[in-house]
Amino acid sequence: MFEEAQLYSPVTRGEDGVEVHLGENHPGFRDPDYRARRNEIAAVAVDWDPDTPVPDITYTPAEHDVWATVSRELAPKHERYAHSEYLAAKAALGLPTDRVPQLSEVTAQLEPLTGFRYVAAPGLVELREFYGSLAQRMFHSTQYLRHPSEPLYTPEPDVIHEVIGHANQLASPRFAELTQAAGAATARAERDDTVQFLADVFWFTMEFGVMWESGILKAYGAGILSSYGEMDEYSHMEIRPLDLAQMGTLNYDITAYQPVLFAAESLDHLEDVVGTFFDGCDDDTPDRIRATLPAAS
Structure with a gap:
């Protein structure tokens, strides 16, 4: 389980x-120009x-160079x-690879392709609002980019994660x-712990x-497919079969590579x-x- 507030730097x-x-x-903490730029982009969404x-x-x-670098480095890994x-x-979807696309x-x-549309977010979107909006095929996305000193790493979801990871995924009708469906379930939920359980299953x-x-473990999650390093590591992690009880209750650290992953046997199996x-x-x-779940001893 994770607290969604960990995903973004707070915006005030x-x-x-x-x-x-x-x-x-x-x-970017000690880079005043980057911090000013982050404030500028966040203000656009706030206003x-x-x-x-x-x-x-x-x-x-x-x-644009950061986007182009990440696009170039991720492309062969996606193919593999x-x-x-x-x-x-x-x-x-055919996203540009040489420049940052506008939302x-x-x-x-x-x-x-699938009816999904993107809307601007300055940073953290409250859990229920973010997932609930998916029911209307609306995806909240930040617009800033990661710090240029580490183009292949970000401690928080930026526009590269939200678009290269999620928009490419959302271009699949399935x-x-x-x-x-995750959004519709969130919209029906009255209890906060239900929303958290849904969010955790969505995470995994x-x-x-x-x-x-075809006998090879492939990735479809946006978090893996927008991460240069995670794509090299995921197949070496502990791979478990799909298990809703475990996915909805397992503790995990979003700041590190995921040590436990859950594999579907096929896309039909995932849907089922x-x-x-x-x-x-x-x-x-x-x-x-x-x-x-087994009773704790």
Whole structure:
């Protein structure tokens, strides 16, 4: 289980304007220009009126270079490690690899494929709001990029994770259906612990899911497929079969490579187990699932 607030640097508005509070271990913590840029981009999302078009960001050449570097380095790893469903969706979406796409551009290419659209977020989106919006096929995304000193690493989801990881995944009608189903389950939930259970199952599937394909363990989770290092490591982790009780209750650290992953036997199997869970989940479901866990000795 994780607390979603760990995923983003907090964003506040004070007398001096919008501020992104980076942790001391963040690569950009001691870079005043980067911190000012993060504040600037966050302010655009904070000030955005959702009844108006999603705001564009005028990205700098250095920011485009970060996107291009990550795109170039991830491409051969995708060909080697990504599940064919993700690769087909990536090809259909056709994101630019030499520059950062605007969220409006991502939506224009993604919406005709699966109906998903992107909206701007300054940073942390409350758990229920983020997952609940997926029911309307709406994905909240940040617009900033990771620090240029470490283009292949980020301690928090940036636009590279949200777009290269998730938009490519959401261009698959089957992955999009699973994502929307998670959102619909969240919208039905009245209990916060139900939402947390749903978020944790989502974490071990749509974020860090792996799947067998022709006898080879492939990745389909956005967290793996947007991480240069994680793609080299995931097959060496402890691989368990899909287990809703374990996925909904296992403690894990989002700041490190995931030591335990859950593998679907196929995309049909993923839909049968996880899709059925999302479709039928109500506030009593997590308790019934937890009851199947072995009693603690």
